[in-house]
Amino acid sequence: MTGTTVTELLRRAHALGADPRNTNYAGGNASAKGTATDPVTGDDVELMWVKGSGGDLGTLTEAGLAVLRLATLRSLTRVYPGPEREDEMVAAFDHCAFGKGGAAPSIDTAMHGLVDAAHVDHLHPDAGIAVATADGGEELTRRIFGGRVLWVPWRRPGFQLGLDIAALKDANPGAIGVILGGHGITAWGDTGEECEARSLEIIRTAERYIAEHGRPEPFGPVLHRPLPERERAERAATLFPLVRGLCSTDARQVGHYTATPEVLDFLSRAEHPRLAALGTSCPDHFLRTKVAPLVLDLPPDTPLADVVTRLRELHAAYREDYRAYYERHAGPGSPAMRGADPAIVLLPGVGMFSFGKDKQTARVAGEFYVNAINVMRGAEALSGYRPIEESEKFRIEYWELEEAKLRRLPKPRPLATRVAFVTGGGSGIGAATARRLAAEGACVVVADRDLGSAEKVAAELGTADVALAVEVDVTSEERITEALRRAVLAYGGVDLVVNNAGLSLSRSLLETTAADWDLQHDVMARGSFLVSREAARVMMDQAMGGDLVYISSKNSVFAGPNNVAYGAAKADQAHQVRLLAAELGPYGIRVNGINPDGVVRGSGIFASGWGANRAAVYGVPEERLGEFYAQRTLLKREVLPEHIAAAVFALTGGDLSLTTGLHIPVDAGVAAAFLR
Template sequence: MTAEPHPEAATLLERSHRLGADPRNTNYAGGNTSAKGTATDPVTGQDVELMWVKGSGGDLGTLAHSGLAALRLDRLRALTEVYPGVEREDEMVAAFDYCLHGKGGAAPSIDTAMHGLVDAAHVDHLHPDSGIALACAADGEALTKECFGNHVVWVPWRRPGFQLGLDIAAIKKANPQAIGCILGGHGITAWGDTSAECEANSLRIIRTAEEFLTARGKTDPFGPVVHPALPEAERRARAAALAPVLRGLASTDRPQVGHFTDNDTVLDFVSRAEHPRLSALGTSCPDHFLRTKVRPLVLDLPPDAPLDETITRLKELHTTYRTDYAAYYNNHATPDSPPMRGADPAIVLIPGVGMFSYGKDKQTARVAGEFYVNAINVMRGAEAVSTYSPIEESEKFRIEYWALEEAKLQRMPKPKPLATRIALVTGAGSGIGKAIAHRLVAEGACVVVADINADSAAAVAQELGGPDKATAVTADVTSEEQIKAAFAQAALDFGGVDILVNNAGISISKPLLETTTQDWDLQHTIMARGSFLASREAARTFIAQNMGGDIVYITSKNAVFAGPNNIAYSATKADQAHQVRLLAAELGEHGIRVNGVNPDGVVQGSGIFASGWGAQRAAVYGVPEEKLGEFYAQRTLLKREVLPTHVANAVFTLVGGDLTHTTGLHIPVDAGVAAAFLR
């Protein structure tokens, strides 16, 4: 049984959740909160003063007790006696570990000193857009005094760390009337004797700053509109066309997942005359630029420029961006700086269309975009009352390539085999397709669940973890328009596609003389035509991305096995099997691999078998329908029934990274059917 948290820790969690639930108060995973109190030392039985503080990582809105670090205040405060000075302040982070109390909990963050050294029972450090707007205004100190009088004190920019904690502690002591401070270029810190008072002071600072910016600010801080947003349908079509190209560019150094944003905040910003100037200045709050990079890539063409001209220009701008980023690194790097992590942009702004953001997974890409929206709000607030003036580029570099940040990155878990890869699986609402989708997500991929049944697709996508893991599209694979729409949606949701699994299928079992032209046409249209349409669209996406790709066909042992009463189904499966060979030969020059999986009859969980195929095949073989799986198993060499997960295993084997030099292959997953051996 998990022990109940200390009452002060429980109150801290409640406060954190309320503050973190409102994006006006702080950005995702930004800021930290703390509470001090007395507990019993389990060793001595004596009372000991403790501090609970949000540890490294985590998000205030979802903070759990395990995300708190508990430290002894006497030991933490004693660190001031051994503090070696600002040039060696990073050493203090390791010293925090020697102040921890009890087992478990999170690792103390760089902001621990700010909370422990400030003489207040409760402390909040937050990153509200309104507070950062004042913190990043050219005359932020004067504006802070105008906005708050002497109740909120200005603290000049200093990189987070032990010295900043000492600075804030000294400022609070010297200003007993103050409820908090504005941290130049960074955010806000507030305090109180009780949790309620601290929360009230935080909200007072945030709301007062919001009201000040609104009342005193200009109505058009970004200048006049020069590039109005395209109409929604045209805008999203343009975004879908650009997304694979942009994802390929953003993945030059390492593969990335993409996210598209075209909310009102972004569209207004990129429509205005001042957005190129402000974008070039970059973001300021450390939480912002650590995720968005020092500045975005900004397209300098109007929204109605021809698509091919736009793509050519984006490639030119990307080359320039990489050159400039390398110069930024070389200008500021020291002999002990970590190696350059990559020169590709994390944010791309397209006037009239919106914003593309990139990261190592969908959540990281989405959050990067959210942080740039925060940055736009900060720029708007600062420009409304003053001039936006972020911290110096050299300071940004010191944080981006901070040894402590590098250490945090090195502690991250090893990526899963399919991390950064995006799969589209047809017929994924049930049976084999559903099992494949589950396996691919489990291995780190993002999956677009495509199915003719919208409800089934949506249910599977939800099972897989929702929008950061999987999205659903309604797709009749016989429809050229719906296939194109499915890939367009994949481009908007994740940036593109890397893996196509042609799984959608149907089967009608009849003798030759009873097989109608409708039976023949239906099966060939769904499987032969459907897989052709999906593969063609996948190839277009893969080539635009220039990142290679995988196409996997779920064919059947029937592609090579001649059984009775199955002319239409087996013929179309043979068609699919030869598509594998043809496309492997054609697409290899683009780094695209095409392979197939030949299962035996998969009865359990199969939509095809449940829809009448099972009864038809059972009648052909003279066995009860409920025994059909056992019948199939007994005719194999291994005497084992083939399940959807076995097919999913084969798909992962093909795309998981080990068979990099394999294309044009069919893998039997039939437990050994000698008549279906490949020759």
């Protein structure tokens, strides 16, 4: 029985969670009741499996289920102290666990356990929340569903809400579910299939009613058309670093840009300022979007300088308003204010910027605000949008249970919230550096002239929430600008640049052509300069400091035969480090360099002919070149790409936060290349 129950529950959860019309990411939960053998008594025991805290229906696994003894859970009604102390009941769920209990039970566990049905779904569909937040929602529920779906007035999730729903179900045996005022829906059934069908019946019925009976253009007439796509993207890329910096006043954030038709249409309409000011309603929404967004109150074609000035003014006002909101509702036991910056910034004609502690959080916040727009559209079409009261939003946002959930989160990795841009990232040192930075928490833009190699490395690092591959020729100003623009639109800005792109043509002075010289200087000296210049523009707009790291070479200080163009280009890079450290220090931008030597394994430079040439110069087989380089060092060890990546992290991971203008040798010890 146990295996069948869990398998069916997971199937239902995946089916419901796969369709965003049914519920938002990580929103809602599903449960199933069944029997299992008690390993202590050998008797059958009735259990409930329910999605645990923080899980997502669409990707739920058995490990994400909380498993509770149903009789013990229901017996908590005898010790329930009432709504004023119901937060205490969450800790009591631990005493209901079966065995190790699985995942941590969520606040909605009581709803699932107290409702007398074998299967229960609680979901956050846009259409359902539209009815739940519409003016006159109770009457609308009767009109849309008759007595088949009941109305439950707003109540914060918890034990009392579970009691309320259970009592309604018992008193109305023909009902299949409820609309939860300001919140979402709950449905039940005797089988998993029946429960799923009833959930979908509620959602699709609400959708059809809104489509057939809702008034057209509920957001009002169009005031300003969205900017054309190219112009819109250019303006977004120009403003995103500034906005990211403003929204990182209290804590550094990663950004996400959304310009979907829903967002652009909402922001083009007359009613968007009024509706945005009302904020979101469903607890899952405003916990991620904050109580309200920041909305730019200028037309899309306003000159950029005026937009920048106004955004700074609006951000300062938002912080003051948020602090006032906190002070209006905070009590002696309230958690400290977590930060006054907006999580959502809306720019008419341009789109939406959303922010979070990592890319996924920022992206999901944007997705939730799109849900909120859909909710507002539906509610306004039916009657009028009426979210829950501000005081109730505060009770959710600064709920001690939410605070405890935040305290359980793991410590952020050292480079969390940092956006890295690595040139030559498709192989060798660049690929190793991209891997290390991603492992330490950074979002990584893998930039390479060979897009296929960059895409392979980016795919290895994970989803687009972690890594992005871009094609770039560092000899081209236009290509560099476009690559950094893509980085900005993906993550909100750039914080850490690794100038690694390079090549080498090993020839004697007399054999070195002007074209050889120009090519190596174009890629390494000029390319590093261009990348640093464009990245510095972004970093200055963000006003959050940053890191530029140059992968130079032992050859920048050591004179060897047959590499005059390469050595001179590397010396140019090395001096750029010193020059830019002096110039960019006042902006908090640190510039440092790394001098590798003999990095043969995985190297694109060595594979392209440099290795064969060097091997010939030194009279060793090419496959033994790494060993040869190792034997001429003080430490007698081969230098690998991962050693260079480790040096990049050492410079940028936080422990050397006051170091700039430094060159670190990573060459296993070459006395002739010691820095003086």
